[in-house]
Amino acid sequence: xxxxxxxxxxxxxxxxxxxxxxxxxxxxxxxxxxxxxxxxxxxxxxxxxxxxxxxxxxxxxxxxxxxxxxxxxxxxxxxxxxxxxxxxxxxxxxxxxxxxxxxxxxxxxxxxxxxxxxxxxxxxxxxxxxxxxxxxxxxxxxxxxxxxxxxxxxxxxxxxxx
Amino acid sequence: xxxxxxxxxxxxxxxxxxxxxxxxxxxxxxxxxxxxxxxxxxxxxxxxxxxxxxxxxxxxxxxxxxxxxxxxxxxxxxxxxxxxxxxxxxxxxxxxxxxxxxxxxxxxxxxxxxxxxxxxxxxxxxxxxxxxxxxxxxxxxxxxxxxxxxxxxxxxxxxxxxxxxxxxxxxxxxxxxxxxxxxxxxxxxxxxxxxxxxxxxxxxxxxxxxxxxxxxxxxxxxxxxxxxxxxxxxxxxxxxxxxxxxxxxxxxxxxxxxxxxxxxxxxxxxxxxxxxxxxxxxxxxxxxxxxxxxxxxxxxxxxxx
Numbered sequence: 001x002x003x004x005x006x007x008x009x010x011x012x013x014x015x016x017x018x019x020x021x022x023x024x025x026x027x028x029x030x031x032x033x034x035x036x037x038x039x040x041x042x043x044x045x046x047x048x049x050x051x052x053x054x055x056x057x058x059x060x061x062x063x064x065x066x067x068x069x070x071x072x073x074x075x076x077x078x079x080x081x082x083x084x085x086x087x088x089x090x091x092x093x094x095x096x097x098x099x100x101x102x103x104x105x106x107x108x109x110x111x112x113x114x115x116x117x118x119x120x121x122x123x124x125x126x127x128x129x130x131x132x133x134x135x136x137x138x139x140x141x142x143x144x145x146x147x148x149x150x151x152x153x154x155x156x157x158x159x160x161x162x
Numbered sequence: 163x164x165x166x167x168x169x170x171x172x173x174x175x176x177x178x179x180x181x182x183x184x185x186x187x188x189x190x191x192x193x194x195x196x197x198x199x200x201x202x203x204x205x206x207x208x209x210x211x212x213x214x215x216x217x218x219x220x221x222x223x224x225x226x227x228x229x230x231x232x233x234x235x236x237x238x239x240x241x242x243x244x245x246x247x248x249x250x251x252x253x254x255x256x257x258x259x260x261x262x263x264x265x266x267x268x269x270x271x272x273x274x275x276x277x278x279x280x281x282x283x284x285x286x287x288x289x290x291x292x293x294x295x296x297x298x299x300x301x302x303x304x305x306x307x308x309x310x311x312x313x314x315x316x317x318x319x320x321x322x323x324x325x326x327x328x329x330x331x332x333x334x335x336x337x338x339x340x341x342x343x344x345x346x347x348x349x350x351x352x353x354x355x356x357x358x359x360x361x362x363x364x365x366x367x368x369x370x371x372x373x374x375x376x377x378x379x380x381x382x383x384x385x386x387x388x389x390x391x392x393x394x395x396x397x398x399x400x401x402x403x404x405x406x407x408x409x410x411x412x413x414x415x416x417x418x419x420x421x422x423x424x425x426x427x428x429x430x431x432x433x434x435x436x437x438x439x440x441x442x443x444x445x446x447x448x449x450x451x452x453x454x455x456x457x458x459x460x461x462x463x464x465x466x467x
Contacts, residue, residue: 008306008339008343011306012302012306015302016302019300019302070303071342071343071346071388097383101387101389102382102383102387103387103388104346104349104382104386104387104388105303105304105307105346105386106299106303106304106350106353106386107303108300108302108303
């Protein structure tokens with residue numbers, strides 16, 4: 001018999017853990033770390049993609065992996081404040097289809113990070129969680145959006161100088 | 163408003179600070195995971211009504227269901243009854259095609275004890291594994307699902323310590339941790355087959371989606387996620403990949419002549435090379451292994467008399 005679900009998810013996460021260790025150098029923009037005592041808790045540091053207002057920033061993500069993983073998606077949110085149409089400004093919650101109904105076990109924690117980096121570079125202002133940010137983009141005020149986003153990147157996602 | 167608050171520097175805002183309740187805030191505070199939780203609660207409620215795989219029931223239950231309904235359907239059910247004796251319902255959770263296929267196929271192996279078929283399908287499963295690898299899927303993303311399917315396939319073959327009875331097959335098919343994993347196995351196989359033969363499937367996919375979805379996007383959004391309903395494309399791909407002929411019998415209100423209704427069916431016969439090799443079987447001699455009853459939006463399992 002196959003192990004029941006919690007063991008299955010633990011086994012899968014352990015495989016991902018080994019893969020992350022092995023592939024560390026392959027994706028320098030993502031640093032995915034498992035909690036020392038709980039394989040269902042992960043954090044990631046991702047680099048803001050270049051040529052975006054997030055360039056130069058390092059953003060921290062928190063992963064809470066459900067026991068039904070990988071049939072159910074991990075819950076992911078930004079711990080670092082970010083001004084982006086698809087990220088809730090207060091909670092850091094992310095609006096991304098693969099974290100909701102378009103999830104499939106073909107995704108991994110690592111590829112979720114890649115998808116979030118892609119979302120940072122390509123916001124979807126038509127399904128905003130941050131309406132202020134979405135409205136700036138929808139009204140065509142690219143400059144306004146970029147300067148707000150850049151300001152928050154500086155305030156929250158860059159190491160303090162001095 | 164939010165922005166000014168955020169300006170006070172990160173990390174200082176107290177998450178427990180009372181948030182002024184206005185209508186806007188109330189909406190804001192409904193988080194996506196709350197919505198997802200509500201959805202899964204609704205699903206759990208539905209689940210109690212119909213198990214993943216129901217009991218075998220006489221076809222007369224269908225007639226009873228439509229008693230006061232369309233006369234065309236009632237006539238069709240009568241025609242259906244000439245050939246088919248019973249039905250086994252599946253839960254309508256978007257996975258019904260795969261779930262129906264799973265049970266019907268494993269039940270066929272359990273009853274026929276056709277070792278040649280087991281060997282044949284095992285070979286095809288290995289080909290599917292290679293397909294996924296060639297497409298760039300990491301082994302660990304799909305191997306657990308493959309392993310669980312192969313384990314079930316092995317266990318319906320009798321005479322081993324791990325062999326299971328028909329009752330046990332029903333129990334396992336209703337056990338979410340097994341049932342969902344096998345549905346997911348079929349989703350991987352289907353997706354791999356569609357991508358492997360993308361030039362073949364592309365026109366069908368373009369025809370059925372309103373947007374200009376690519377094959378890649380279609381697999382990502384309509385094949386691989388659990389709960390996404392199956393269509394001709396899925397059935398064709400699964401039938402081809404595993405080499406299992408499937409018959410789908412259609413029960414809908416379409417008719418040309420109310421006095422002489424006919425019940426249409428469509429046979430999905432795998433492309434040559436994958437077929438059960440009963441001595442160079444042509445499509446005329448290929449009998450469907452799995453027969454499903456399709457009513458718009460849903461598949462159940464049908465049994466011959």
